[in-house]
Amino acid sequence: MVIHVAPKELKNDFWKSKDIKISFGEIIYDGEDSEEKESELEMGPTPKPNVTDLRSWDMKLLDRYEPFYAPFCDMCCLCTYGKCDLTDGKKGACGIDIKAQQARIVLLACCIGAAAHSAHARHLLEHLIEKKGEDFPIDLGMNIEIEAPIIRTVVGIIPKNLGDLREAMDYMEEQNLHLLSACHTGQEGSNIDFESKALHAGLMDNLGKEIGDISQIVALNLPKGDEDAPLVELGMGTIDREKPVVLCIGHNVSSGAGIIDYVENNALEDNMEVCGICCAAIDISRYNQHAKVVGPISKQLKFIRSGVADVIVVDEQCIRTDVVEEAQKNQAKLIATTDKSCMGLPDMTNEDPDKIVSQLVNNQIEGALILDPDKVGEVATKVALKISKDRKKLKILPEMDEIQEMASECTECGWCTRVCPNSLPMMGAILEAGKGDFSKMEELNDNDICYSCGRCEQECERDLPIMSMMARIGENKIKEQKFNIRAGRGPIQDVEIRRVGAPIVLGDIPGVIAFVGCTNYPDGASDVARMAEEFLERNYIVVTSGCGAMSIGEYRDEDGKTLYEKYSGDFDAKGLVNVGSCVSNAHIPGACIKIANIFAKKPLEGNFEEIADYILNRVGACGVAWGAYSQKAAAIATGINRWGIPVVLGPHGTKYRRLFLGRTDLDEKWKINDMRNVTVVQGEPAPEHLLYAAENREEATVAVAKLCLRPNDTSKGRQLKLNHYIDIHRKYFGTIPEDVYKYIRVEKDIPITYKKDIKAILDERGWAPKKIISEPSIRDFKGQSSPENFKNKSHPKADAK
Amino acid sequence: MYERIIPWQPTAIAGPKQALLVTPKTAKMMIKRAKRPLFVVGPIIKEDPLLKLTIDIANKWNIPIVTTGDAYKTLRDRDTNSNPYGIVEITNLLKDPEWKGVNGEGQHDLVMFIGCIYYIASQGLSTLKHFAPHLKTLTICKFFHSNADASFPNMKDEEWLNYLEKMKIA
Ligand code: SF4
Ligand code: SF4
Numbered sequence: 001m002v003i004h005v006a007p008k009e010l011k012n013d014f015w016k017s018k019d020i021k022i023s024f025g026e027i028i029y030d031g032e033d034s035e036e037k038e039s040e041l042e043m044g045p046t047p048k049p050n051v052t053d054l055r056s057w058d059m060k061l062l063d064r065y066e067p068f069y070a071p072f073c074d075m076c077c078l079c080t081y082g083k084c085d086l087t088d089g090k091k092g093a094c095g096i097d098i099k100a101q102q103a104r105i106v107l108l109a110c111c112i113g114a115a116a117h118s119a120h121a122r123h124l125l126e127h128l129i130e131k132k133g134e135d136f137p138i139d140l141g142m143n144i145e146i147e148a149p150i151i152r153t154v155v156g157i158i159p160k161n162l163g164d165l166r167e168a169m170d171y172m173e174e175q176n177l178h179l180l181s182a183c184h185t186g187q188e189g190s191n192i193d194f195e196s197k198a199l200h201a202g203l204m205d206n207l208g209k210e211i212g213d214i215s216q217i218v219a220l221n222l223p224k225g226d227e228d229a230p231l232v233e234l235g236m237g238t239i240d241r242e243k244p245v246v247l248c249i250g251h252n253v254s255s256g257a258g259i260i261d262y263v264e265n266n267a268l269e270d271n272m273e274v275c276g277i278c279c280a281a282i283d284i285s286r287y288n289q290h291a292k293v294v295g296p297i298s299k300q301l302k303f304i305r306s307g308v309a310d311v312i313v314v315d316e317q318c319i320r321t322d323v324v325e326e327a328q329k330n331q332a333k334l335i336a337t338t339d340k341s342c343m344g345l346p347d348m349t350n351e352d353p354d355k356i357v358s359q360l361v362n363n364q365i366e367g368a369l370i371l372d373p374d375k376v377g378e379v380a381t382k383v384a385l386k387i388s389k390d391r392k393k394l395k396i397l398p399e400m401d402e403i404q405e406m407a408s409e410c411t412e413c414g415w416c417t418r419v420c421p422n423s424l425p426m427m428g429a430i431l432e433a434g435k436g437d438f439s440k441m442e443e444l445n446d447n448d449i450c451y452s453c454g455r456c457e458q459e460c461e462r463d464l465p466i467m468s469m470m471a472r473i474g475e476n477k478i479k480e481q482k483f484n485i486r487a488g489r490g491p492i493q494d495v496e497i498r499r500v501g502a503p504i505v506l507g508d509i510p511g512v513i514a515f516v517g518c519t520n521y522p523d524g525a526s527d528v529a530r531m532a533e534e535f536l537e538r539n540y541i542v543v544t545s546g547c548g549a550m551s552i553g554e555y556r557d558e559d560g561k562t563l564y565e566k567y568s569g570d571f572d573a574k575g576l577v578n579v580g581s582c583v584s585n586a587h588i589p590g591a592c593i594k595i596a597n598i599f600a601k602k603p604l605e606g607n608f609e610e611i612a613d614y615i616l617n618r619v620g621a622c623g624v625a626w627g628a629y630s631q632k633a634a635a636i637a638t639g640i641n642r643w644g645i646p647v648v649l650g651p652h653g654t655k656y657r658r659l660f661l662g663r664t665d666l667d668e669k670w671k672i673n674d675m676r677n678v679t680v681v682q683g684e685p686a687p688e689h690l691l692y693a694a695e696n697r698e699e700a701t702v703a704v705a706k707l708c709l710r711p712n713d714t715s716k717g718r719q720l721k722l723n724h725y726i727d728i729h730r731k732y733f734g735t736i737p738e739d740v741y742k743y744i745r746v747e748k749d750i751p752i753t754y755k756k757d758i759k760a761i762l763d764e765r766g767w768a769p770k771k772i773i774s775e776p777s778i779r780d781f782k783g784q785s786s787p788e789n790f791k792n793k794s795h796p797k798a799d800a801k
Numbered sequence: 802m803y804e805r806i807i808p809w810q811p812t813a814i815a816g817p818k819q820a821l822l823v824t825p826k827t828a829k830m831m832i833k834r835a836k837r838p839l840f841v842v843g844p845i846i847k848e849d850p851l852l853k854l855t856i857d858i859a860n861k862w863n864i865p866i867v868t869t870g871d872a873y874k875t876l877r878d879r880d881t882n883s884n885p886y887g888i889v890e891i892t893n894l895l896k897d898p899e900w901k902g903v904n905g906e907g908q909h910d911l912v913m914f915i916g917c918i919y920y921i922a923s924q925g926l927s928t929l930k931h932f933a934p935h936l937k938t939l940t941i942c943k944f945f946h947s948n949a950d951a952s953f954p955n956m957k958d959e960e961w962l963n964y965l966e967k968m969k970i971a
């Protein structure tokens with residue numbers, strides 16, 4: 001049973017024009033504690049917003065944080081008029097200009113990302129409904145009443161059981177379809193409107209992820225906001241290579257869960273290893289802590305090449321699309337398990353499991369597509385048990401002397417380095433290896449500085465198997481590759497929000513930093529862990545998910561501890577909270593939404609704009625997607641942005657083509673409404689940017705500290721936040737930042753440690769105290785008509801003048 | 802020759818518009834002609850002889866410096882003053898014809914780059930190529946940047962250092 005807070009057919013204009021409260025009598029709750037309750041819920045103005053319903057909010061964001069474009073390609077080849085050259089102000093044959101074209105590609109990326117998360121969510125939802133029934137309750141335990149903050153706010157419903165999630169899913173799918181259609185030739189013509197749609201796609205992505213994670217948490221009994229979720233083993237060195245090994249790659253837990261169930265039901269836990277790479281690893285280890293996490297996506301090719309896995313089970317997203325070929329190289333057996341990635345394999349879903357096992361073992365098929373997770377469990381396990389012994393005898397990787405011999409054939413053409421996404425000095429490393437010194441190759445292997453994309457190998461004019469050489473060199477230190485990660489806990493508890501809501505909003509906790517996303521790091525995985533460590537030491541709350549969470553686990557501090565061992569999993573100052581996989585990212589904006597609701601009593605249902613405005617101006621949260629590479633990551637960041645949360649990307653993030661940058665030199669951009677006094681006042685550039693890309697870790701760390709400033713900080717909170725900003729700036733830049741004067745509103749804001757220096761800066765700048773804004777907002781004053789929003793430079797009409 | 806004038810990372814190629822290949826002689830001509838040049842120095846420049854050459858070039862031509870990444874500290878440790886900006890921030894300002902420049906004297910008309918990470922520099926140069934027709938970009942890294950207006954070719958270290966030495970003399 002779903003609680004509708006507004007009748008569906010009366011939505012939109014009717015609800016927007018009237019401030020209506022609906023009283024529900026007789027809501028019967030299912031389950032043990034069935035009772036009659038009366039609930040009064042207020043429906044906000046935008047339940048199930050259509051593509052244009054939040055456009056006026058987007059225009060406000062985009063006016064302050066104007067899109068910055070860095071075209072990755074000057075041409076367009078989407079239709080047969082093309083290719084069209086869009087340089088020097090030229091337009092395509094359809095009339096599109098370079099800005100709109102970039103924005104269109106961003107929208108496309110966000111639609112793809114949102115679709116990937118949400119199709120995954122739909123698959124999980126239907127699979128779990130089939131297993132558990134539509135009426136299976138959404139129960140996240142005693143401490144979580146606001147079970148689905150995004151669904152509540154965006155869709156305007158309170159889902160009570162799995163079946164209810166379908167309504168949110170239907171809505172999301174419909175919106176994504178409209179958004180995708182806008183990418184067709186001859187549809188949208190304004191870059192700003194493309195951006196508004198991209199923000200909507202990002203929001204739909206957030207929604208899809210929430211549906212996916214809630215479904216799996218409740219139906220598969222994953223940790224429910226448990227701050228003490230167990231530590232699970234992480235690292236290539238944790239896998240017992242003597243045992244049969246099944247490796248899961250991808251994101252969808254169903255087939256992994258099928259394998260674990262089969263292994264447990266047949267009491268085979270001690271006889272084999274089930275492990276994973278990428279989010280599949282995180283989610284199977286949430287399902288069962290005996291499953292092991294090999295590591296993030298950067299380990300994929302290395303680990304496959306190492307030959308340790310007897311059976312490779314791929315589900316969806318971020319799997320190597322040449323995995324069939326790679327598996328064959330070392331006689332591993334491949335099972336594809338979802339409609340998204342069939343890999344050209346024969347569909348064996350309806351075959352007898354033993355027949356599939358025999359065909360795989362006897363090489364009659366090059367792999368199997370099995371769309372039934374339980375059958376995957378049986379087949380994968382049986383195959384691994386059958387072939388493991390013989391496979392262990394195979395010689396898969398070259399010996400060190402062979403590596404030296406091969407390396408000595410290098411012609412110094414230099415192309416391995418030129419084609420490397422990070423221009424890594426592979427040629428130099430190979431040359432040294434040719435002389436018997438492997439240390440440079442080892443360095444590239446450590447911390448996944450080389451993330452085994454394989455581009456160098458295919459370019460090599462001597463056909464050196466660089467990836468296999470790297471995999472073998474990595475084996476030398478395999479015993480050190482033993483770490484851990486706290487199992488993904490899912491949502492933040494309401495009680496935790498009650499505890500930290502005030503300190504976060506008032507600034508006593510300097511910020512909530514979320515390290516999310518993939519491993520397209522500019523300089524190895526340890527940068528992420530070092531950033532996390534820096535903020536943990538400074539009392540920030542650090543949240544993480546997906547590959548970022550694994551990268552953090554692969555690092556040990558000076559005392560040899562992982563950060564998960566050192567810091568608790570509490571959502572509190574100095575807490576390191578692994579929420580889970582990619583879909584669990586939903587709990588990060590979810591926590592911010594809960595702060596608005598639990599701490600500030602803002603109603604959620606259908607109330608997107610008020611909640612986002614609250615977060616933008618009051619909740620000092622900042623996302624970091626240091627190695628973001630995928631379209632999903634584009635959607636995640638864009639969705640987070642629409643809630644008013646800034647995100648810092650690594651340098652590769654500029655290849656997404658678009659950032660949202662503020663202009664601190666233009667005062668008019670930072671005018672802000674004081675809702676209490678109904679006046680427009682001069683605000684401060686906080687947060688300074690909405691989507692930023694930093695060139696290196698040092699720059700990013702400073703930027704993150706600054707991006708936690710909010711107009712609503714109390715003086716005490718501001719002092720604390722500035723103190724960290726200045727400290728970090730001094731550490732990496734050697735000085736007190738010049739722009740600190742912009743963030744001192746009154747003398748009380750000045751951090752005591754830096755009083756003298758800051759006063760000197762203030763004097764030099766002719767600083768005068770400003771009033772602290774009591775209720776900062778970028779929303780319109782009540783009763784003001786929204787067309788005001790469109791009188792801004794970003795609007796297409798303004799552009800045309 | 803071909804290998805010298807395709808982008809250092811070959812896939813950075815964006816379209817038909819390509820940078821002009823320049824030697825130190827032409828590069829210096831561009832600086833001489835510029836009214837308000839700017840020198841953007843990235844974090845790859847960490848040690849001598851590159852660091853010294855970079856500072857010498859800035860001093861020789863008396864060009865204000867913007868540092869990106871954490872290069873501000875590197876230069877400061879050598880008593881060289883600069884204006885720290887993120888590479889995306891400075892690019893964003895440079896594309897606005899109304900921006901007053903680092904010294905408040907007006908938008909720059911030539912921006913010379915050295916030491917930024919190749920691919921992020923390539924993206925920044927793309928922004929300027931498309932949206933900053935009011936200025937010219939020049940890169941003096943050892944990599945050919947097709948998104949610049951003018952670029953040194955792909956070179957080995959020795960040849961590059963030689964090029965930079967030449968940039969120090971008028
Ligand atoms: S969609 Fe437009 S810009 Fe792209 S190829 Fe077709 S006509 Fe050219
Ligand atoms: S595998 Fe990829 S990241 Fe590693 S050196 Fe080769 S090209 Fe670079």
Ligand code: SF4
Nearest residue numbers: 410411413414416460
């Ligand atoms: S591509 Fe191959 S031959 Fe060329 S430098 Fe690299 S390792 Fe040597």
